Amino acid sequence: MDLSTLRQQNIHIVGATSAEGSAILDFLLDHGCECLTAHDVCAPREIHRHYRLTHLTQPVKAVNATIRRWKSAVTLCHADDYLKGIEHADLIFVTQAWFKYPPNFPKLPEVRQQGIPFRTITQLYFELFPGTIIGITGTNGKSTTTALVAQILEQEARLTGTFRVLHSGNERHVSQVLDQLEHCSPADVLVLEISNRQLIELDRAPHIATITNITPDHLDDHPSFADYVQIKTKMFRLQTPDDVAILNRDHELTRQIQSVVTAKRVLTYSFKGDPAAEAIYRDDHLWWRQPDGDFQPICHRSEFPLRGNHNIENALAAILTTKAFGARSEAIQSALQSFRGLPYRTEVVATLDGVEYINDVKSTTPAATIAALQSLSQPVILIAGGGGKGDLDYQPLAHQISQHVKALILLSGEGATAIAAAMAGLDTPLYYQQTLEQAILQAKTLAVAGDVVLLSPACPYFSSTFGASPRGGFTQLIEELQQNHA
Structure with a gap:
């Protein structure tokens, strides 16, 4: 595939406000592609908000300029018009998780079966x-x-x-x-x-x-x-x-x-x-x-x-x-x-009253949470759970929790149920909370100087339920706790 070929094609982009979809759309516009249709499930009035969710560091002026450009140069299909006319595409760009979203069915598999090629970033x-x-x-x-x-x-x-x-x-x-x-x-x-x-x-x-x-x-x-x-x-x-x-x-x-x-x-x-x-x-x-x-x-x-x-x-x-x-x-x-590591991976957020608060929200598998626990020598109060699939094996994690964790706080969800079942018969104190804020407050009451409060979900769908971004999750809540403490 070369740019001259792309310029001659009727191209549709699915998931336009996502990080991948928007990058593809901007790239095609920058290189002279004129027959472009962008699809997104959000309503027209929601396009700015959806775009911001995956472009957290982009200035508001830049976001506004991008959306204005799209509206003037691209056919936008939102909400009820989502995937409208996609059967006429010469080429369809999809995001990596396109097959995870119900609105894409049955239309996208049907047009692919018709022979329209799919490409990714x-x-x-x-x-x-x-x-x-x-x-x-x-x-x-x-x-x-x-x-x-x-x-x-x-x-x-x-x-x-x-x-x-x-x-x-x-x-x-x-x-x-x-x-x-x-x-x-x-x-x-x-x-x-x-x-x-x-x-x-x-x-x-x-x-x-x-x-x-x-x-x-x-x-x-x-x-x-x-x-x-x-x-x-x-x-x-x-x-x-x-x-x-x-x-x-x-x-x-x-x-x-x-x-x-x-x-x-x-x-x-x-x-x-x-x-x-x-x-x-x-x-x-x-x-x-x-x-x-x-x-x-x-x-x-x-x-x-x-x-x-x-x-x-x-x-x-x-x-x-x-x-x-x-x-x-x-x-x-x-x-x-x-090298200082990446956000949300055993990231030290703050130390309050001698207690270290660590954000490891990206650990969304049992193996990743085990690795986080094994990296710590201090007593741990673990916040885990949330949405997940019941087909993961949590027994090895339960064994590690029994060795490294002084208290386990589970947030509601299928993953939490699976972790609790694996913990049956073990002595680690177990608590349940409905929100991340409640879990943090309980962890604060349980912790003493020298302890670590670790958020490490071990469940695949924690972030979509409880938030992982700087403005909506563990890091923000700890920052607020720190401000109140001061």
């Missing part, structure tokens, strides 16, 4: 970016690893001045970079976080493909866990012999990817210090194997600011990924030492 990146693409996937840790890889390569670019780094992902605080592609050269690098939903439509592979781990998640997106595993390993099967595959040697499912990898160069990393790996953690240091076979220390664990063994794994993945690109140890060490 991820496919646009692969088709239009001229340089090296690094793709990072995995159930947990992919956002942190992607951000760390980007920061290392940005440091390398500052040292050499020979290439540019672009970075995009699933997070609302990470901007899409379609508008920068035309300024890129073959020397540049694009670092992409790639979710399981983006992998479904993917038909090309990154030059360097990295996976963090595979654990049960998004099981409602796929017929079975086996199908989820197939999707997660897809980009490794699409690679060419000239590409590089980077795998977690400590996890059985990621280790097994070696049997389907098509790249000739396969590198592995191991937190457990497996000497067969190319990057390892050993003796409180992070190491990588040099071309002569000897291991070189990159940094001491104390120099890397993030807590938890899971973040050491993420760092090892980032070291190996950037080494595969050609980054020097100097750049890697500098970036590791200065």
Whole structure:
């Protein structure tokens, strides 16, 4: 697909106010596409509010300018007109989760069956970016690893001045970079976080493909866990012999990817210090194997600011990924030492009366919450639960809670019910609350100096119910608590 072809087509964009949909729409407008129809389920009067939900940091003036431009240059189909005329499209751009929304059925599957091609923003990146693409996937840790890889390569670019780094992902605080592609050269690098939903439509592979781990998640997106595993390993099967595959040697499912990898160069990393790996953690240091076979220390664990063994794994993945690109140890060490992590991942929000409040709202699987608990040495009051699926195994989490948590506060929902069932027979005090604010207030009454209040849901649909944004969730409530305390 090239821009000259796009300019000649009748293109429809589904989910126009989303982060992906709006980036695609703006990109097509910027490049002279005139026959554009944008679809969004919201009513016309709600378009500004819907747009703001996925563009949290964009100034109001910029939002208003974008919406004005759309209204003057694009056919907008809202509310009752949603998907109107889409059967006449030459090409349809969809967001990665289009199949999750009931308003898209049965219309979108019907037009696809008629032969109208679907494309995604991820496919646009692969088709239009001229340089090296690094793709990072995995159930947990992919956002942190992607951000760390980007920061290392940005440091390398500052040292050499020979290439540019672009970075995009699933997070609302990470901007899409379609508008920068035309300024890129073959020397540049694009670092992409790639979710399981983006992998479904993917038909090309990154030059360097990295996976963090595979654990049960998004099981409602796929017929079975086996199908989820197939999707997660897809980009490794699409690679060419000239590409590089980077795998977690400590996890059985990621280790097994070696049997389907098509790249000739396969590198592995191991937190457990497996000497067969190319990057390892050993003796409180992070190491990588040099071309002569000897291991070189990159940094001491104390120099890397993030807590938890899971973040050491993420760092090892980032070291190996950037080494595969050609980054020097100097750049890697500098970036590791200065990396401060991402919002909502074991993020320390405040300390009040000696109690640390940590926002880990992005931990929406049992495995992610286990990792968060294992990263803490203090007594923990855990806030978890909310909406979820009953097909996740919460027994391992219940075991960790019984060891690390002095009190568990569950917020109502199917996920909370599943966690409570797994906790049956264990001694950890269990409380129930209906709102996040009530849970925080109860945690405050239970906590004493030296404790940690940790929000780590372990359930996939917590944020949509209780809020994860700075202006509507845990962080804002703790800030208000801090102000009242002062």
